[in-house]
Amino acid sequence: MVDDTLAILPLIREQTENGFIAGDAAQKIASRSSLTLAAVETLALQHSILPLRYKRNGLRPAEQLRLFRSSVAIIGCGGLGGRNAEILGRAGIGRLILTDPDVFSETNLNRQIFCTRDSLGQAKVTVLGEALQQVNPALNTSLHQHSFDISSITGADIVIDALDSADARKDLAALCRKMDIPLVHGAVKGWYGQLGVDRRSNSIVSTLYRQGGESTTPPRVLPMTVGLVAALQAAEACKLILGRGNVRDNGWLQCDLYNGDFEAIEQE
Amino acid sequence: MRVQVKLFAFFREGRFIKEDRELPEGCTAGEVVDALNIAREEVGVLMLNSRHCQFDTVLHEGDIYAIFPVIGGG
Numbered sequence: 001m002v003d004d005t006l007a008i009l010p011l012i013r014e015q016t017e018n019g020f021i022a023g024d025a026a027q028k029i030a031s032r033s034s035l036t037l038a039a040v041e042t043l044a045l046q047h048s049i050l051p052l053r054y055k056r057n058g059l060r061p062a063e064q065l066r067l068f069r070s071s072v073a074i075i076g077c078g079g080l081g082g083r084n085a086e087i088l089g090r091a092g093i094g095r096l097i098l099t100d101p102d103v104f105s106e107t108n109l110n111r112q113i114f115c116t117r118d119s120l121g122q123a124k125v126t127v128l129g130e131a132l133q134q135v136n137p138a139l140n141t142s143l144h145q146h147s148f149d150i151s152s153i154t155g156a157d158i159v160i161d162a163l164d165s166a167d168a169r170k171d172l173a174a175l176c177r178k179m180d181i182p183l184v185h186g187a188v189k190g191w192y193g194q195l196g197v198d199r200r201s202n203s204i205v206s207t208l209y210r211q212g213g214e215s216t217t218p219p220r221v222l223p224m225t226v227g228l229v230a231a232l233q234a235a236e237a238c239k240l241i242l243g244r245g246n247v248r249d250n251g252w253l254q255c256d257l258y259n260g261d262f263e264a265i266e267q268e
Numbered sequence: 269m270r271v272q273v274k275l276f277a278f279f280r281e282g283r284f285i286k287e288d289r290e291l292p293e294g295c296t297a298g299e300v301v302d303a304l305n306i307a308r309e310e311v312g313v314l315m316l317n318s319r320h321c322q323f324d325t326v327l328h329e330g331d332i333y334a335i336f337p338v339i340g341g342g
Contacts, residue, residue: 080342164342187339192277194339207320208312209338219341226342254276254336259285263276265334268318 005043008033012044020052023137038094038138042068053136054092063242068094068138070241073156073181075099075148075172077124079111079221080186081162083230084237086113089132089139091238096132099144099152100124111223148172153181158237161185161198162230164218166209173198173205184236185252186229189219193229196252197236204252207267225257269293269329271300276336279306291327298323301335312338 008029015025021044030037041051045065054064072093074081077100085096103123108115112124119127125143132139144152148168153159159176161183163169169185176183176198183198185205196204232253239245251266274286283304291300297314301323313336314321327333 076342078342162342164340166338166340169340186342188341189337189339190278192339194277208336209340210313210320219339221341256277256280259280261285265315265336266318267315267320 005035008035008040009043009047012040012047012049016044016049019048020050020055022052026051027137038068038140041138051092051138057091059092059242064092067092067238067241070157071095071097071155072158072160072237072241073097073099073153074160074162075152076162076164077114077128078102078108078162078164079223079226080188080230080233081160082113082115082124082128083227084160084162084234085128085132086135087231087234088237089136091234092136093139093237093241095140095142095155097142097144097152097156098125098128099146099148101145101147107218111221111226148175150175150179153179156181158240159183160233160237161187161205162233169205170209173203177203182240184233184240186233188221188225188229191222191225191256191258193225193255193257194252195229195232195236195248195255197240197248202250208252222257225255228255228257269295269327271295271327271329272332273300273304274332274334275304276334277339279304279310279335279337295327296323297321297325297327297333300327300333304335306335306337310337312336 011029015021026040030040045061048061074084104115104119114127114131123145125145129141129143159181177200185196185198187194198204239247254263270288271291273289315334
């Protein structure tokens with residue numbers, strides 16, 4: 001066993017080609033040392049060596065390291081949550097905290113990326129956790145198969161609102177404001193969606209659900225709307241972590257996929 | 269008086285995206301919602317000239333009035 005971090009760096013360098021280290025090589029180094037794969041890849045990133053799986057992200061090693069050291073909590077692992085988990089796991093976020101009390105059912109097949117005929121009846125968080133390991137074995141996941149509570153967001157740098165009820169969203173937003181964690185809100189109905197970043201300074205979620213609730217019947221949700229809004233949420237999360245790009249601040253984005261119309265709503 | 273009314277998301281279905289409407293003086297935000305056959309409980313946000321308003325807010329000539337539904341699915 002190789003224990004000394006300094007002794008491992010030469011092993012990493014030995015396996016590095018053109019600034020990249022392949023997943024199998026990093027895994028081999030981890031299994032021959034006391035380090036986890038995540039620790040080996042962190043060490044590589046600290047020395048400007050990129051794990052090969054991130055090559056096409058085109059981000060600098062320092063940025064990739066920043067993503068890898070970040071923790072994102074995803075509340076709700078259905079349509080929006082599953083897509084967010086997939087995108088953020090591939091992008092290279094280091095830790096995902098996934099919360100959802102439910103199991104996959106047949107009506108999820110139209111839009112929930114990890115819902116397959118084989119996963120019907122299985123807990124959503126368990127299926128996501130296993131599938132994400134296949135994509136990115138360096139990813140650390142914490143799985144919470146219950147309704148969200150404070151444990152679902154503790155330690156998170158960013159929280160993704162992927163819930164499906166107005167009341168739960170307002171409760172989550174209040175909790176995130178209390179903990180001072182930015183909440184990336186997304187919601188969908190049919191061909192239409194909305195996106196905003198809720199913070200203490202703007203309370204966007206309270207604004208959007210100010211007038212009250214919605215019908216108790218499950219809303220119609222098309223997969224293209226889910227894919228779009230989840231991608232927008234994941235982009236806001238990554239920009240917040242990287243500290244660059246324009247993050248939606250005061251207002252929110254209305255997305256109308258039916259008319260191909262997108263409007264940034266600013267509030268005075 | 270003329271007011272520009274803007275609808276968002278599924279409120280556009282069978283109605284319009286944006287329309288200049290001739291309204292009676294003293295007309296309220298809620299009365300426009302009712303006249304469009306939109307159920308008040310489906311409304312999430314009302315905005316008058318980019319500021320939040322209520323169903324009982326009175327509209328004026330030249331106002332831009334936007335009506336947003338509650339969108340809650342995930």
